[in-house]
Amino acid sequence: MAAPAPASTALERLRELHTTGKLAVEYPSVPGLLAELDPAGLARAGRLLQRVPVEEIEARHPGTAPVTAALTGHGTLDGLTAPLTGQLARHGIPLRVTVGDHDAWLRDLRDTGSALYAEGTELALCVLDAEVVFGELPVPWRVEDVAEAAAAKLELLGGLVERHAAHAPGTLVLNTLPLLRTHTAQLADHRSRAELGAVWREFNAGLLRLTARHPRLHVVDLDPLAAEGGPVRDTRLAAYAKVQLGEELLGRYAREIGHLVRTLRGRTKKVLVVDLDNTLWDGVLGDDGPDGIAAATTYRGEAFGAFQRVVKQLGAQGVLLAVCSKNDEEPVREVLRGHPDMTLREDDFVRVTANWQPKDGNLRDIAARLNLGIDSFVFADDSPFERGLVAENLPEVALVPLDDEPALHAERLLADGWFDVRELTAEDRLRAGQYRSDAERADLRESAGSMEEYLAGLDVRVEVSPARDHEVARLAQITLRTNQFNLTTRRLQQADVQRIREDGDALALAIRSRDRFGDNGVVGAVFAHRADGALHLDNVLLSCRVFARGIEQAALGALLRHAKETGAARAYAAYRPTAKNARYRDFWTTLGFVLTEEHPDGALSFTHSLETLPQLPEHVALTAGF
Structure with a gap:
């Protein structure tokens, strides 16, 4: 990567890269250069970028x-x-x-x-x-x-x-x-x-x-x-x-x-992380105390309150909300629980992180605890220093540049449509509650003597069946937004899922799960088809919220059993590597599949004879219909 030009504007830097013939080489740095350009500036940048052959960018950066x-x-x-x-x-x-x-x-x-x-x-x-x-x-x-x-x-x-x-x-x-x-x-x-x-x-x-x-x-x-x-x-x-x-x-x-x-492209953001002081409320809690902050009753306070209402509106539609603030934790929680000005309350957030550690590290911790990639985060903060720290160390995080004018907070948050989806699903509206239930699951896991004891106490129930009409949007959404347990990364729109449903030789299966802490809804999908007397597993996906509970083993074990009982001679599966699904490279072998070919691009092909079927997890209560 080329070193940044000192004190140069983004457009000057782009012109320099173009003049030296390095725009294609340095294309991964372009989003950072364009991040805060206005529409006129972006149009000027576009005129420069139009001169770069797309094929050259693609050749130098295959993932782009x-x-x-x-x-x-x-x-x-x-x-x-x-x-x-x-x-x-x-x-x-x-x-x-x-x-x-x-x-x-x-x-x-x-x-x-x-x-x-x-x-x-x-x-x-x-x-x-x-x-x-x-x-x-x-x-x-x-x-x-x-x-x-x-x-x-x-x-x-x-x-x-x-x-x-x-x-x-x-x-x-x-x-x-x-x-x-x-x-x-x-x-x-x-x-x-x-x-x-x-x-x-x-x-x-x-x-x-x-x-x-x-x-x-x-x-x-x-x-x-x-x-x-x-x-x-x-x-x-x-x-x-x-x-x-x-x-x-x-x-x-x-x-x-x-x-x-x-x-x-399935690049919708999932988590909005907000600062508190001069972001959600007017004032500095540590200096001014609870009585000295405002999100109502004053002119500036009303502007912060309007911003809180917008944030809450997003949270009601499946955006996970979290706090990352340099403050002491207990005073923050007291404000969120009881301050009369607050529209947002403690229960609106899936994580509240208030300490004096660097914010980039805190964002990493929030991502780890939610089991989500850091590239699914949007961070809103009024401090240029904090945004700069995150931009330097976590370039995958989208930044919302707030300042000392709270009346513009909501407009700046909404400007980039970070959380846009094609269609809102029932699971979207329930998502925040489901992630809060995960905290109770974490408590059970920590108190259990072993993983087996934890899973037995969780009372996992799984249902697998062809997707219903109202689940088509959810299955398409899973293919677009799931990156870790996504074995071939084939992205589908709703029309694609519907075509699979209507194909008499194909299956679009929804995986639903629930446990003692609540209903997780549709958490996974299996796409497959029958051809030449064999079952071809085109893709399998599972939400990161329900990893390591035996759900995928139960669903696929039942499908393989069904394939054998209905005359399939064998089953085929594949794995296509990405930057995020490497941990599941060997997943198929855990179900008895045999690796048959490794392709030059890293993709793998597997075959199962269906002679010895995988055992279903004992702790899972399974209902399956195909």
Whole structure:
């Protein structure tokens, strides 16, 4: 790695790397350079990064998988590829993009031979604007004409979405269409303007509702992005160059696409760790005492209280909350238990770490106790020193740069969509309680005389069966977010899981578990298929929350027994190495599989004769149906 240039800006450093031909070599350092650039800076960085061949980055860094996208639209979109490149590079993802012809969106969506449908295209970006409707109106026009044209356009888009879902491999991305004042002001009476606003919002609502029927469709809502400020477009560029969406709005659109790609790649963060003093409350507890801190009743205190409500909202949707603060522990817990200003309470956090140790070490400890990778953490702190320490020693942790303006805390926390998921599941809403139950399990483990005694006292119950309708989203989520016990790391979207369910020769199994401390929900998945008289185990996944309880042995032992009883001659399995699943390299041999081939990339192939089946763990009560 090259040494950082002294006192240089991120863009200057990027230009230096480009000039010396080292941008591809140093690509892993790019996210750190881009971390705090504004959208305009990211667009400039994107223009530099566009000049680096994606193939060169991929060759030098095999673990850095580019995203392949195809871009089409109605207006001129030349200004979008640079911000897209910069925003994705912020997350360490190179962009390989094909740009369609001007105003070719309809042709591209209809033609299954276009780049939108090409093998390997992960994202089909179709960027539309209001002129796709207003450009077809008669002159003069009335609200009724807009309603008719919008309804026809929505029906057309619905059919094109169906076509894409049936023939394309990737995710189609549409967007809502901003309504401009130059549209509404053409109507002289206020009543007609109100009717037009209602018609337009119904059209955009219809676009958004298409996502409920099509799991591989994503619609970016441009209204909240436009509301962040700045014009939706430059009127002169729209008139002369057909640039219907402005630079600022396209930059924000690119930011949302970066978040979407991270979600599709299974890189959603799981844990939000927050500081306390001047982060969750106004004041310093150690200096000011409980009576001297505020998260209500004062102007600044109210801003901290608003931030707490946002943090609690995230926690209610499956984000694990933890505290990492330089304070004495007992006063912190007393504040969280009883201070009248607090929205967040002790029970909202899965870990409360308050001591005087370096925060990077404390974050490592929290990760170890939760049995989660440190790269699943987001850390929010108002101290540049503490953030710098974490950035230096734990570059995998995402940082939220707070400062002494609490009114901006929530905006800065939400800016990067670190916790975005495709769909919230029942397990997401229960996750915090499940992790708190783990503390009780830990107490039992520490009091037990042996591991056998602990497992016997845990009363583990496992159910294995084909995934039910309401579990499809959860199984897809497991493939995207599980990294340790993920034996082939095949990532699946909901549509992929559904296709497996509908294949008569395939299995998409959900593994559910519970014990004396509560229900863990769906904690694992098995994907398999039958071919040539054999069972092929395509992937097995298990949540890190339930490791070392015999759950996977019970589930797979039952499946192997079922395979033998239904005529399978043998079973095949595989392991594909990643940076995080090395501890399970030899898992298949523990079930009686024999290693048959080791591939050049480190992947392993295994075979089981099904003659001697693995014994099921005695401490597990198993219910299995296939």
